Amino acid sequence: MLHLVREVTxxxxxxxxxxxPRKIKLVRDLPDKIFRxxxxxxxxxxxxxxxxVGTFLALxxxxxxxxxxxxxFTTQAWNPDSKHFGVAAVLVGTILIALxxxxxxxxxxxxxxxYITEYAxxxxxxxxxxxxxxxxxIPSIVYGLWGFFFLQAKLASVSAWIAQHFGWIPIFxxxxxxxxxxxxxxxxxxxxxxxxxxxxxxxxxxxxxxIMREVFSQVPMGEREGALGLGATKAGVxxxxxxxxxxxxxxxxxxxxxxxxxxxxIAVYLxxxxxxxxxxxxxxxGAISVSSLIALQFAEANSFGLSALMAAGLxxxxxxxxINFAASSVVARSRSGASS
Amino acid sequence: xxxxxxxxxxxxxxxxxxxxxxxQSDQEVPAEAQARRTTSGVRIGDxxxxxxxxxxxxxxxxxxxxxxxxxxGSLAFILVTYALFLAIYALLVWLDESASVVVDRxxxxxxxxxxxxxxxxxxxxxxxxxxxxHKAVVHANLFTHDMTTTGPLDxxxxxxxxxxxxxxxxxxxxxLAITIPLGITAALFLTEVPGPFSRFVRTIVEAxxxxxxxxxxxxxxxxxxxxxxxxxxxxxxxxxxxVMMLPIMIRAxxxxxxxxxxxxxxxSLGLGAGQFRTVLNVVLPTARSGLTTAIILATARxxxxxxxxxxxxxFTASLNTNPVHGPMVSLPLAVFEFVKSPEPxxxxxxxxxxxxxxxxxxxxxxxxxILGAQDVAKKSKRRQRNAAIRRRVVGLAGxxxxxxxxxxxxxxxxxxxxGSSHA
Numbered sequence: 001m002l003h004l005v006r007e008v009t010x011x012x013x014x015x016x017x018x019x020x021p022r023k024i025k026l027v028r029d030l031p032d033k034i035f036r037x038x039x040x041x042x043x044x045x046x047x048x049x050x051x052x053v054g055t056f057l058a059l060x061x062x063x064x065x066x067x068x069x070x071x072x073f074t075t076q077a078w079n080p081d082s083k084h085f086g087v088a089a090v091l092v093g094t095i096l097i098a099l100x101x102x103x104x105x106x107x108x109x110x111x112x113x114x115y116i117t118e119y120a121x122x123x124x125x126x127x128x129x130x131x132x133x134x135x136x137x138i139p140s141i142v143y144g145l146w147g148f149f150f151l152q153a154k155l156a157s158v159s160a161w162i163a164q165h166f167g168w169i170p171i172f173x174x175x176x177x178x179x180x181x182x183x184x185x186x187x188x189x190x191x192x193x194x195x196x197x198x199x200x201x202x203x204x205x206x207x208x209x210x211i212m213r214e215v216f217s218q219v220p221m222g223e224r225e226g227a228l229g230l231g232a233t234k235a236g237v238x239x240x241x242x243x244x245x246x247x248x249x250x251x252x253x254x255x256x257x258x259x260x261x262x263x264x265x266i267a268v269y270l271x272x273x274x275x276x277x278x279x280x281x282x283x284x285x286g287a288i289s290v291s292s293l294i295a296l297q298f299a300e301a302n303s304f305g306l307s308a309l310m311a312a313g314l315x316x317x318x319x320x321x322x323i324n325f326a327a328s329s330v331v332a333r334s335r336s337g338a339s340s
Numbered sequence: 341x342x343x344x345x346x347x348x349x350x351x352x353x354x355x356x357x358x359x360x361x362x363x364q365s366d367q368e369v370p371a372e373a374q375a376r377r378t379t380s381g382v383r384i385g386d387x388x389x390x391x392x393x394x395x396x397x398x399x400x401x402x403x404x405x406x407x408x409x410x411x412x413g414s415l416a417f418i419l420v421t422y423a424l425f426l427a428i429y430a431l432l433v434w435l436d437e438s439a440s441v442v443v444d445r446x447x448x449x450x451x452x453x454x455x456x457x458x459x460x461x462x463x464x465x466x467x468x469x470x471x472x473x474h475k476a477v478v479h480a481n482l483f484t485h486d487m488t489t490t491g492p493l494d495x496x497x498x499x500x501x502x503x504x505x506x507x508x509x510x511x512x513x514x515x516l517a518i519t520i521p522l523g524i525t526a527a528l529f530l531t532e533v534p535g536p537f538s539r540f541v542r543t544i545v546e547a548x549x550x551x552x553x554x555x556x557x558x559x560x561x562x563x564x565x566x567x568x569x570x571x572x573x574x575x576x577x578x579x580x581x582x583v584m585m586l587p588i589m590i591r592a593x594x595x596x597x598x599x600x601x602x603x604x605x606x607x608s609l610g611l612g613a614g615q616f617r618t619v620l621n622v623v624l625p626t627a628r629s630g631l632t633t634a635i636i637l638a639t640a641r642x643x644x645x646x647x648x649x650x651x652x653x654x655f656t657a658s659l660n661t662n663p664v665h666g667p668m669v670s671l672p673l674a675v676f677e678f679v680k681s682p683e684p685x686x687x688x689x690x691x692x693x694x695x696x697x698x699x700x701x702x703x704x705x706x707x708x709x710i711l712g713a714q715d716v717a718k719k720s721k722r723r724q725r726n727a728a729i730r731r732r733v734v735g736l737a738g739x740x741x742x743x744x745x746x747x748x749x750x751x752x753x754x755x756x757x758x759g760s761s762h763a
Binding site: 028029031032034035038040041042043045046047049050051053056057107110111112115116118119130131132134138139141142145148149154157158202205209233234235236238262263266291295298303306309310314316320321324325328 | 441443448453464466528537541547548549551553554562587644650672679687704705
């Protein structure tokens with residue numbers, strides 16, 4: 001049999017046949033063609049919707065941006081009717097609330113993720129994972145109610161104490177407070193950036209925790225055992241193996257949480273009392289964010305006012321977009337890989 | 341108690357003696373002294389120092405707050421107590437352990453208390469909402485009535501959020517009717533038709549997950565309502581929720597489809613099935629439980645969103661089942677509007693509506709967990725276990741039956757058991 005084949009090929013070579021790769025011709029039958037057509041149509045539709053949102057926002061924002069020019073980013077007041085408006089105060093307020101949220105959420109998420117991967121017994125592990133997922137599914141309005149009615153009252157005394165004793169640190173300064181002020185004037189400390197930030201922090205903690213947990217659980221067993229074999233304590237393993245391995249995921253998760261915190265609307269709206277000046281004192285009553293500005297002003301806005309709100313929304317969208325892309329590239333480049 | 345290992349000498353090696361010696365202690369250890377050692381990491385002293393530190397911190401904080409500097413509020417007291425506890429515990433451990441052990445203990449305490457704090461917060465959110473809302477929830481009219489004839493001062497026995505429940509269900513149905521087919525088709529496009537174009541679509545979709553939900557509402561408000569001239573309605577709210585949910589849905593479905601093992605697809609293609617057949621008979625069934633979970637979790641997100649609905653649905657106190665005409669309120673929006681009122685009864689209604697909303701989310705969440713747990717591997721494992729149980733039961737029955745009636749039908753019982761294992 002083998003001989004026969006050999007003979008045939010020899011003959012072919014003699015007749016001047018040159019062996020070359022065959023052309024692969026892919027023939028798809030009708031159902032496949034229809035399927036690919038439908039799927040592509042779905043993809044194109046989604047792309048169109050998404051591009052429509054983006055371009056529509058940009059188009060609608062254009063009149064306001066054109067009117068305000070570069071002053072849009074330096075003006076603090078928001079009076080579109082008198083053509084005097086800008087996002088300076090609003091953006092700073094948004095970033096401050098998001099920063100407070102991240103400062104609260106990151107240690108809490110790190111602890112919880114470490115507890116789940118390093119300390120928890122097997123059964124507690126599933127309980128905690130369920131709790132974290134449930135926390136992510138609770139609607140933001142419920143967090144808003146909790147923050148407004150429960151946390152605010154509890155936190156006012158702590159705010160007052162910090163303002164009295166650490167008021168010399170600029171961000172903790174509250175005007176109208178000195179060491180002799182009666183703390184009964186709690187209204188100075190309600191509706192502040194700190195409270196809004198804490199509530200938003202509670203909302204982004206599950207997001208950050210689930211990414212960190214995912215990353216920490218991928219730490220190679222060999223490296224853990226190596227550290228333990230060299231005499232490391234559990235804390236030593238965490239410090240030398242787990243945290244360095246998961247650093248990319250931690251940064252990426254934090255940035256994703258930051259993106260969510262920037263866009264949070266209703267809880268912030270419920271808690272803050274809006275001010276349109278740059279308010280760097282996080283304990284002082286009065287704060288603002290872009291999304292709560294939109295929720296606050298859309299009802300009374302005329303078409304130019306809506307355009308101005310669109311411009312603010314576009315600014316927020318671009319900011320979250322940059323943060324999200326940075327986050328996903330950090331996560332993808334880290335040693336733990338693109339796990340999210 | 342020192343041990344003296346005997347050095348092998350050259351003479352003994354030359355004499356053919358063994359060159360390895362067990363170390364022998366110079367004292368005979370009595371047998372009863374060799375108690376079994378516990379390998380557990382927890383010692384009684386650790387527990388005692390932990391309890392001691394807690395008690396000492398509580399006592400010190402009490403003294404501090406009553407005698408030295410008054411601390412106002414329970415939260416401040418807890419914070420001071422915690423700081424004192426850490427310091428005292430570190431000191432106690434440091435008394436008889438090395439520095440690295442002290443660090444280890446403190447890190448363990450901080451990590452565990454952080455996780456505990458998170459669960460405590462969640463519990464507090466849930467319980468506080470239920471506690472404030474239970475007065476409204478116990479009245480059945482909360483679920484059935486609307487607010488047409490109920491003023492802010494009316495008691496909780498009149499009025500309810502029935503219209504908001506209906507509105508929520510209509511809006512989420514509209515959103516799902518668009519999101520599920522479009523989202524799954526688009527995700528199939530991303531995984532099954534790879535190429536530069538689908539990579540571009542994936543990038544855009546990932547970018548849109550960053551879209552703040554209030555901006556999605558703003559988009560529908562200024563396009564669908566202001567440019568196209570539609571009313572503020574349930575349809576507009578459903579569309580706003582769709583814009584928000586679609587990227588989340590596509591991303592989740594994309595991840596699920598990418599987890600389908602390539603070998604399964606290749607087996608199907610190798611048997612001569614086309615791409616459409618493969619998707620229909622292999623990819624979709626394999627991904628079914630994952631897809632269900634993705635859909636349900638996206639639904640939970642969509643139901644809870646307030647801001648897109650706030651901008652697009654309008655507010656009404658009466659029941660409206662027509663999604664294209666007239667304002668239609670949803671549960672989170674109802675909570676939001678009620679809570680603006682200073683009347684305690686309205687606030688109680690707001691909390692009641694929040695409890696209803698949470699129950700809805702909880703039901704969705706639990707069903708997602710149950711369905712999500714049924715993945716293919718677990719299913720086949722369960723089938724194997726069931727088969728094994730059946731085999732054992734049948735085998736047992738086969739063994740019991742012959743002993744009572746027939747002495748030797750052994751072959752029959754084995755054939756029965758193998759038959760059942762194949763079934």
